[in-house]
Amino acid sequence: MTLMVEAQRVCKSFGRNQVLKGINMQVPEGSVVVLLGPSGSGKSTFLRAVNHLENIDAGRLFVDGELVGYREKGGVLYEMRDKDVCHQRSEIGMVFQSFNLFPHMTALQNVTVAPILVKHEPAEAAKAEGHALLTRVGLGEKADSYPRQLSGGQQQRVAIARALAMKPRLMLFDEPTSALDPELVGEVLEVMKNLARAGMTMIVVTHEMGFAREVADAVVFMDGGYVVEAGSPQEVLVNPKEVRTQDFLSKVL
Amino acid sequence: MGETPVVVAASRAPLDSDPELIRAVPLKHYGRWVGAVVTILIAALVVRLFVVTPNINWPKVGSYFTTKQILLGLELTIILTIVGMVIGVVLGVVIAVMHLSVNPVLRTISWVFIWIFRGTPLLIQILFWFNIALILPSVGIGIPFTDWWVSSNTNTLVTAFVAAAIALGLNEAAYMSEIVRAGIQVIDPGQTEAGLAVGMKKRLMFRVVILPQAMRAIIPPTGNELIGLLKNTSLVSVIAAQELLTKAQNIYARNLLVVELLLVAAIWYLLVTSLLMWGQYYVERHFARGSTNRPLPPTPFQKLRMRFRRGFPEKTRATDQPGPALSQADVREAKGSAA
Numbered sequence: 001m002t003l004m005v006e007a008q009r010v011c012k013s014f015g016r017n018q019v020l021k022g023i024n025m026q027v028p029e030g031s032v033v034v035l036l037g038p039s040g041s042g043k044s045t046f047l048r049a050v051n052h053l054e055n056i057d058a059g060r061l062f063v064d065g066e067l068v069g070y071r072e073k074g075g076v077l078y079e080m081r082d083k084d085v086c087h088q089r090s091e092i093g094m095v096f097q098s099f100n101l102f103p104h105m106t107a108l109q110n111v112t113v114a115p116i117l118v119k120h121e122p123a124e125a126a127k128a129e130g131h132a133l134l135t136r137v138g139l140g141e142k143a144d145s146y147p148r149q150l151s152g153g154q155q156q157r158v159a160i161a162r163a164l165a166m167k168p169r170l171m172l173f174d175e176p177t178s179a180l181d182p183e184l185v186g187e188v189l190e191v192m193k194n195l196a197r198a199g200m201t202m203i204v205v206t207h208e209m210g211f212a213r214e215v216a217d218a219v220v221f222m223d224g225g226y227v228v229e230a231g232s233p234q235e236v237l238v239n240p241k242e243v244r245t246q247d248f249l250s251k252v253l
Numbered sequence: 254m255g256e257t258p259v260v261v262a263a264s265r266a267p268l269d270s271d272p273e274l275i276r277a278v279p280l281k282h283y284g285r286w287v288g289a290v291v292t293i294l295i296a297a298l299v300v301r302l303f304v305v306t307p308n309i310n311w312p313k314v315g316s317y318f319t320t321k322q323i324l325l326g327l328e329l330t331i332i333l334t335i336v337g338m339v340i341g342v343v344l345g346v347v348i349a350v351m352h353l354s355v356n357p358v359l360r361t362i363s364w365v366f367i368w369i370f371r372g373t374p375l376l377i378q379i380l381f382w383f384n385i386a387l388i389l390p391s392v393g394i395g396i397p398f399t400d401w402w403v404s405s406n407t408n409t410l411v412t413a414f415v416a417a418a419i420a421l422g423l424n425e426a427a428y429m430s431e432i433v434r435a436g437i438q439v440i441d442p443g444q445t446e447a448g449l450a451v452g453m454k455k456r457l458m459f460r461v462v463i464l465p466q467a468m469r470a471i472i473p474p475t476g477n478e479l480i481g482l483l484k485n486t487s488l489v490s491v492i493a494a495q496e497l498l499t500k501a502q503n504i505y506a507r508n509l510l511v512v513e514l515l516l517v518a519a520i521w522y523l524l525v526t527s528l529l530m531w532g533q534y535y536v537e538r539h540f541a542r543g544s545t546n547r548p549l550p551p552t553p554f555q556k557l558r559m560r561f562r563r564g565f566p567e568k569t570r571a572t573d574q575p576g577p578a579l580s581q582a583d584v585r586e587a588k589g590s591a592a
Contacts, residue, residue: 100441
């Protein structure tokens with residue numbers, strides 16, 4: 001079993017506020033992990049650290065066996081050059097709560113811009129691939145629409161297609177449905193379920209308990225910068241051992 | 254009051270009876286009529302003062318309008334504007350990026366640059382560059398520790414044109430950098446993250462994600478700057494660069510047609526400014542793509558053409574039935590030109 005993500009006692013502070021207090025986590029290749037917890041519990045920060053959008057203060061974080069953002073040589077850590085950080089990021093897809101599509105580009109351009117300009121794929125091939133991806137998320141018809149002409153659910157599906165276009169080995173979802181109207185949540189979750197079935201390794205921060213129960217291989221409950229409880233959906237969601245988990249679930253469910 | 258139960262009633266209107274369309278008597282805007290009459294009176298007075306007057310020789314304005322000297326001056330004015338603006342925009346973007354950099358050295362350099370070139374009068378800067386030879390008699394380049402060295406007399410190198418171009422360009426860069434910085438800072442940080450998350454390097458991300466969006470905020474004040482620069486070129490008359498105003502002054506110094514030649518220059522400035530405003534409209538449209546959830550409205554030119562094709566339908570009022578819908582071709586055309 002290869003580990004896609006391995007966190008060893010990861011710590012992170014913003015000024016005096018310590019948001020991650022030693023997170024240990026192992027995410028095997030092909031598994032789906034749901035991070036659960038109240039706001040401010042550090043789950044989003046952890047997700048961003050995996051993509052090196054935040055650097056960590058202590059501990060070690062590996063993606064696909066490689067240290068994130070640093071190179072270790074003879075017991076000394078060296079900061080990675082911008083180029084190498086970008087290369088690491090290009091193998092990790094990320095989907096944001098607020099979509100963050102590029103508003104001045106059409107849906108298709110959003111999906112093809114990185115393959116063309118980062119991976120230097122030929123434009124025609126990237127466009128064909130982009131069309132295929134948009135079709136896969138059910139938006140083949142919307143290739144020429146601008147993000148502001150799409151509903152929230154459609155925008156988030158374009159954002160997923162944009163991340164997939166880089167052929168990532170790992171997908172990170174940061175509350176992908178929290179900004180959506182209730183009736184649009186389903187279409188995004190459906191795309192994510194299909195992705196999970198196709199064997200993608202995924203770490204998902206979400207409050208969608210149904211999704212966690214149905215799709216997750218493991219659920220991690222975080223609070224106050226710690227991992228409080230981790231296990232199968234059955235263990236954490238149905239029979240939680242910790243009081244804090246029970247407390248949180250009673251408020252959410 | 255509190256005891257009365259609140260009754261909410263809602264139902265669907267029966268399908269067979271459409272409610273009658275509202276046909277109200279429009280508000281009467283008497284104030285507008287009074288205002289229009291007063292304005293027309295004032296305009297007539299102004300026309301009488303400037304046009305129907307023996308003190309301005311309009312035929313002379315016409316005859317000097319396209320003389321060779323005036324056109325040469327206009328040419329230099331336009332060239333100085335273009336050179337100054339190109340230096341201003343390119344350097345301005347660089348300074349703005351330096352200003353927002355995490356690198357303290359770059360931040361300091363940009364701060365000092367803006368401090369000096371925005372903080373001193375443009376007139377002094379023009380005179381300073383023209384007289385640079387007083388502190389730097391010759392300039393040269395060479396390779397240190399070798400004999401290779403090329404140098405030149407500063408006075409032959411920095412002509413009135415070069416001094417004017419440098420002064421206008423650097424001064425413009427200081428202002429442009431602040432405009433660009435404002436434009437960049439408007440962009441949601443999520444855009445930066447999304448760009449980085451798909452593996453873009455910072456420079457690529459800035460070029461394809463941030464700058465095109467910042468352009469929307471940057472263009473209107475840049476239009477201001479361009480028009481301001483066009484007129485500021487007249488300041489270089491102090492170093493006898495032969496731009497439009499200097500040429501006009503030279504001519505009226507000889508024939509004393511002061512007002513006529515100032516009018517020639519003013520009308521030319523106004524014409525070029527109008528041209529720039531027209532161009533700005535289309536540039537703004539270009540960067541507005543994707544900014545709304547509907548296609549951009551047609552340009553005045555497109556409206557005119559649609560009108561001709563439709564054969565001038567009767568003027569529609571808000572209270573009338575909606576006018577003939579745009580044909581598919583019209584909409585496609587409007588979209589196409591927006592892209």
